[in-house]
Each structure stands twice: as structure tokens, then as C-alpha cells.
Amino acid sequence: MGEKQAQLDQLKKEIKNDKTLPLFGEANLVFGEGDVNTKIMFIGEAPGFYEDQQMRPFVGQAGKLLDELLVSIKLPREFVYITNIVKRRPPQNRDPLSEEIAAYKPYLKKQIQIIQPQVIATLGRFSMNYFLPTAKISQDHGKLFHLKTIYIYPLYHPAAALRSTMVLDALKKDFNKLPLVLKKAQA
């Protein structure tokens, strides 16, 4: 096993046993998965019903769309790393609370430090605002932001794209720009 995978396994153990975390004991841990040597991480909001059941990120309807979008740019799911800012499902899929986001923050930070992606594609406004607190999803999706040593590429949440063809069109367009974004990040 590689060094990064070993560090992530250790981190997963720590988060699993951290009883101080909100939603501990109420929902399963959905830590994240994918290629630990990837150049790009996708970060969503929080697990939903199916993610909680399967303990894997983005495996419901939104995940199916994400998979299709990834395949459409020849970057299948197994080539990227996918996780969420909050790693347990909030009850009834409600929006994550700011204290939940804050509580899980040290773990996400560590996860990013271990993987060291060049680009983080955020899915939805919660994840975008985690990195870019003043950004507005309607204005800033599909724009590339340089944050210290990393690029942040805000995308609409695929669940929002399932509810609106306008959002779906925008999301497809932004996905089509991803190969160029990755090239730029590596330059």
C-alpha cells in the first residue's frame, strides 16, 4: 500500500472514532474514495440517503449524473477522488449546519493535505463557500480561482442540475472546460 493510502486509512480511523463530531452515532461515516494520486478532487456537501447506506460518496441520482459527466470528459470516477465537507448524513438531508462544517473541517483539511490535488472542483454552494466565502454560485461557477497553492473550480451541485435544465446546461459546459483547467493547473 502506498504512503498516501496508509495516511488516509489512519485519518479514516481517527474520524470514525471521534465521538465529539456532530452526527456521530446518528449516521454512517462516508469518508471519500478514489485515486489518492489524482490531480483533482471533487468535494460535495454531505452524504444523502444512499451514500449513508452504502458508505460511499455520490452513489444516488446526483452521483449517477456526476459519473456521466466524468465519463463525458474521459475522466472516469476511478481517476479522481470524491468526498464531502461533512462526512455524515444530516437528518432528512437538511443543509449542513455551520457548526457541522466547522467540526469536520480539520479532517477535510488533512485529507486534502495528504492527497495534494492541483485542482479542487467544488460541487454546490456549501462546498464553494467553504473555500471562497464570498463567492456566489450563479456568478462564479465555471471560473477558476487560485487559492494559495491550489486552484478552486466551483461547479453547480449535480442535484441542482437534476432539477433545472438551465443548471444542467451550465454544469455540462463547466465540465467541458475541466480538461483545460487541469492543463492550466499543471502549467
Ligand code: URA
Ligand atoms: N450530495 C452530496 O453533496 N454529496 C454526496 O455524497 C451525495 C449527494
